[in-house]
Structures are given as C-alpha cells and as structure tokens.
Amino acid sequence: MIDHISIAVKELERSVKFYDAFLGELGMTRIVDRPATAGYGKKYPEFWLNLRPELPAVPADVGSHICLRARSEEIVTRCFRVALSLGGLDDGPPGPRQGEMTAYFGAFIKDPDGNKVEIVTFPASVSEGP
16 A cells, blocks of 8 residues: 655745645645655645756656545546646546546646646545545
C-alpha cells in the first residue's frame, strides 16, 4: 500500500499556491512547511512538494501520473477548474471514462511543472470513496 508520494517542483511558492487550492478541494491541507518542501494531507502528510530549482522540464508524455480520489463528480469538476485557473493545463476534461476494471468519472491536468495529475471518482456501486 502506498503511504505517501513526493513530486519535484521548480518554484515552491508557485506550487504551494497551486496545491493549496487544488488539494483543498479534496479536503487536504498543508500540514508541513519547510524551506524546500511542503506536505499535504488530511491527518498527516501524504502528498509532498520538493523544491528542485534545477529540474528540467517534464517531458510531454512521460508516461506516469498521480491519481487522487474525490468523493463526487462535482469535486472532480471543481478541482479541474481550480487547476486551470491557477496555471494548470487541461490534459483531459471532466467526464465519464472506461477503465480496465470499471467505469469512472475523471479529469486530467498538468500542474505548472508538467506533473500529470488525475482526479477520479467511482460510482457508489464500485467504491464508497475515501
């Protein structure tokens, strides 16, 4: 089971502003503040930003992404809109999708550093959510 995830960012202040709002829509808050890192979660830090000022640009199709679960389609859509309003890029608008195992409702964004993030919710018959 995954305990936490860390991503590299070029400008911590810009990323903190982005993720404060974006992750706030999912009920996560910034719990840890350090000079070169910030940690977000509901009870403990599960999502970390790590300052890497020399970070090269993330390739357009790096092939990996982070998927975060939302409680509803409305939250998926709000997260998507918040991300775009703060400099994120549309990498797949909110809508129904078919996964390998089940249908779901999701959206994809790229954060200001190019990290690909998916926001997803599943029908109540599949999962009760987080």
